[in-house]
Amino acid sequence: MIPAAFDYHSPRSLDEALSLLKQHAGDAKILAGGQSLIPAMRFRLAMPAILIDINRLNDLRYVEERGDHLAIGAMTREHALEDSSVVRRSYPLLHDTAVVIADPLVRNQATVGGNIAHADPANDHPATMLAYNATAVAKGPKGERTIPIDDFFTGLFENAMADDEILIEIRIPKPAANSGGAYTKLERKVGDYAISAAAVQLRLDGDKVAEARIGLTNVSAVPMRAKAAEAELVGKSISDAVVEAAGKAAAAECDPSPDLRGGVDYKRDITRVMVKRSIQRAVARAKGGK
Amino acid sequence: MSEHEVTLTINGEKVTRSVEARTLLVHFIREDLSLTGTHIGCDTTSCGACTVLICGKPIKSCTMFAVQADGAEIETIESLAAGGELHPLQEGFWEKHGLQCGYCTPGMIMSAKGFLAENPNPTEDEIRHGISGNLCRCTGYNKIVEAIQYAAEKLQAADAGGE
Numbered sequence: 022m023i024p025a026a027f028d029y030h031s032p033r034s035l036d037e038a039l040s041l042l043k044q045h046a047g048d049a050k051i052l053a054g055g056q057s058l059i060p061a062m063r064f065r066l067a068m069p070a071i072l073i074d075i076n077r078l079n080d081l082r083y084v085e086e087r088g089d090h091l092a093i094g095a096m097t098r099e100h101a102l103e104d105s106s107v108v109r110r111s112y113p114l115l116h117d118t119a120v121v122i123a124d125p126l127v128r129n130q131a132t133v134g135g136n137i138a139h140a141d142p143a144n145d146h147p148a149t150m151l152a153y154n155a156t157a158v159a160k161g162p163k164g165e166r167t168i169p170i171d172d173f174f175t176g177l178f179e180n181a182m183a184d185d186e187i188l189i190e191i192r193i194p195k196p197a198a199n200s201g202g203a204y205t206k207l208e209r210k211v212g213d214y215a216i217s218a219a220a221v222q223l224r225l226d227g228d229k230v231a232e233a234r235i236g237l238t239n240v241s242a243v244p245m246r247a248k249a250a251e252a253e254l255v256g257k258s259i260s261d262a263v264v265e266a267a268g269k270a271a272a273a274e275c276d277p278s279p280d281l282r283g284g285v286d287y288k289r290d291i292t293r294v295m296v297k298r299s300i301q302r303a304v305a306r307a308k309g310g311k
Numbered sequence: 312m313s314e315h316e317v318t319l320t321i322n323g324e325k326v327t328r329s330v331e332a333r334t335l336l337v338h339f340i341r342e343d344l345s346l347t348g349t350h351i352g353c354d355t356t357s358c359g360a361c362t363v364l365i366c367g368k369p370i371k372s373c374t375m376f377a378v379q380a381d382g383a384e385i386e387t388i389e390s391l392a393a394g395g396e397l398h399p400l401q402e403g404f405w406e407k408h409g410l411q412c413g414y415c416t417p418g419m420i421m422s423a424k425g426f427l428a429e430n431p432n433p434t435e436d437e438i439r440h441g442i443s444g445n446l447c448r449c450t451g452y453n454k455i456v457e458a459i460q461y462a463a464e465k466l467q468a469a470d471a472g473g474e
Contacts, residue, residue, distance in 0.1 A: 022354050028313045029332035029378055052379075059374045060356045063335075072332070074379060100368075124444030126359055126422060129368045130375065211443040212357055 024062035031074045035160065038075050038187060043162050045071045046184040052076070053096060053135030056127045057144075081134070081189060084108060090156075090192040091115075095134025100125075102133065112193065113306055114202025114222055118149040121204070124212040137173070138188045140180045140244065143214040147174060147244030148236030149204055152220035153193045161186035174244045199231075200224045201307030205298040206238065207291055209282060215239045216282045217291040219247070219271065221299035225307045228258045235267075235299075240275035240292050247271040250296055264300050268293035315378045321346070322390035330377045337361040339377035340387060348388035348417050352446070359445035362418035362425075363387050369425030371444075386424075388417035399465040400424060400458070409458030411449035419445050423459045431467055435460070 032038040042049055050069035052058060053076070061067040075081070081096035084105045091112060093102075102108050102119035109116050122128055122136070122145050136146040137157065150157075150170045157168045159182045173181050182188060196202070206218035218238035224231045233254040235247040250271035257263045277288035305311075318327040321344060328343050340346050340363065352360030354373060361373045364386040391398035400420045403409060410416045419442060426433070426441035433441065438459050439452070447455060 023335075023338075024333045026331070026333055029315060029376070031378070031381075055376075055379075056356060056374055059335075059376070062333075063354065063373075074376075076379060124359070125426070125441060126362055126369050126371050126444035127356065127374075129425075130370045 022063040022065075024059070025065055025068040027069055028071045029074065030071065031077055033077055035075075035078055035080065035187070035189065038073055038078065039160065039162065039185070041073050042187065043185045045073075049073050051138070051187060053138070054098065054131040055135075056123065056131040057135065057139050057141065075187070086111075086195065090194050093133050093191045093193070095132065095138075095188045095190055097133045099123075099128035099131045099133065099136070103128065111196065112202075114149055114152060114204050114220055114303070115193065117202075117204035118145050118220065121145065121206045121208070121218075127212070133191060134188045137191060138180055138182070140174050140176070140178050142174075142177065142241050142244045143239040144244075145204070145206065145215070145218065145238055148218060148220040148238040150191065150193070151236030151244060151246050152202065152222040152234045154222075154234055155194075156192040157182075157188055158190040158192065159183075159186040160189045165189070167192075171246070177242050179243075196222070197224055199226070199307050201303040201305065203299040203302035203306065205295045205302070207295060214282070217275075217277070217288050217295050219292065219295035219299040221296070221303040223254065223300070223303050223307060225259075225304065230254045230257055230259065233300075235271065235296060237271065237275055237292060237296075240277040240288055242276065242278075245275065247274055247296065249274045254300070259300075259304050264297050267300060268297040271296040315381070317378055317381045319380050319383050319385060321385045322387060332376060332378050334377045335373055336363075336375045336377045336380055337372040339380075340372060340385075343377075346387050346389050350414055350417055352414065352418075357446065358415070358418070359422060359442075360415050360418040362421040362445065364421055364425055367425065367428060369422045386421070388420060391420065391424075398424075398462075399469070400427075400462040402465070403458035403461035404455075407454050407458040407461050409450065409455045415445055415447045415449075419447065419455055423462065427459070427463055427466065431463060431470070433459075433463060438463075 049071040052074040081094040083094040202222035220236040223233040250267040253267040272289040272293040350360040352358035
């Protein structure tokens with residue numbers, strides 16, 4: 022399958038990329054890792070007139086703690102997250118996610134920024150970043166601005182950035198003491214999208230859940246938080262009944278579509294199970310476990 | 312539509328060609344360079360038959376444009392046998408019956424070469440994880456895992472023995 026013809030630009034700096042994007046706003050598409058865009062172009066689901074390839078922008082590849090957050094350059098390959106010692110040590114929810122995105126070959130090319138900017142509810146990072154309460158940093162002709170992740174996903178494949186902005190960084194707040202997180206995904210096979218998956222990040226205060234955020238994958242038209250499930254946890258002591266109530270709340274509030282991966286009832290029930298398992302692992306990690 | 316001059320190193324040889332921007336790397340390798348060992352299986356970024364090494368990393372060459380590989384070092388299956396002698400991975404697939412129809416084999420071997428460079432002494436589990444982006448419809452994978460284990464041992468023994 023051959024993509025439709027397009028004009029190709031390979032800027033060597035972010036400023037050059039931004040000026041190309043401004044010049045061609047509306048006609049141009051940013052090419053990051055290309056692991057979603059190129060398949061879509063082969064199927065001619067996407068036929069951009071102009072591609073601006075930002076793979077030469079090596080300055081946008083980094084994973085490091087800066088002040089109160091973890092800064093991830095938008096062009097960081099997924100493989101680099103898997104390998105990052107700071108991610109492994111302090112961001113278990115992110116590490117859980119990185120190792121189940123697509124497959125190892127795709128992760129060598131796919132980027133964190135691309136996964137998020139694509140705003141596909143079937144992608145794994147949106148749920149994780151919602152659970153982390155991350156911040157997206159976009160740059161355009163007027164300079165940089167930050168977008169809270171809760172405001173970032175505006176529709177199916179739609180995000181809050183303007184046509185002339187590029188996602189340059191994701192910031193994840195450093196988890197406070199007694200925090201834990203986990204990502205649990207059910208997939209038919211490696212490389213497939215999730216049937217359902219749940220990202221949980223929470224903080225304990227003694228036995229009680231002080232804060233909790235839950236993101237869900239591939240059970241809604243727009244990447245979503247399971248706010249009713251979060252409400253079942255906050256202020257409560259963790260028990261089997263509380264975890265079950267949160268799972269049930271998530272099953273009720275998600276909005277899956279039937280497809281080859283299963284019907285609506287099945288996906289709701291899998292969501293219940295994914296949420297429960299992520300909560301249990303997040304709690305164990307908050308208490309110092311693996 | 313745009314045409315671009317691309318210069319890259321493939322299997323140690325420097326080549327320069329003019330390509331249309333929409334030319335996929337796998338088509339460039341097979342049709343412009345006549346290196347047909349790299350296969351096209353699914354055309355949907357699922358199967359890994361088109362895996363090549365780009366600057367040492369295994370990637371799916373059906374999911375990258377040739378123009379993006381400007382300046383890159385590419386290795387394909389054709390680079391493995393040196394002077395008529397099989398590479399330990401090829402020998403492993405031969406000795407352990409790691410292939411039946413053979414269609415997935417070039418991609419399997421290039422994936423294995425990539426991850427053995429990072430992890431020369433993998434466990435069985437790590438091998439299965441390493442090839443999880445490559446589909447095989449014949450073998451059930453067990454023989455492929457054995458073939459890669461064979462190659463890992465042979466490569467390690469060669470390293471330990473020195474040159």
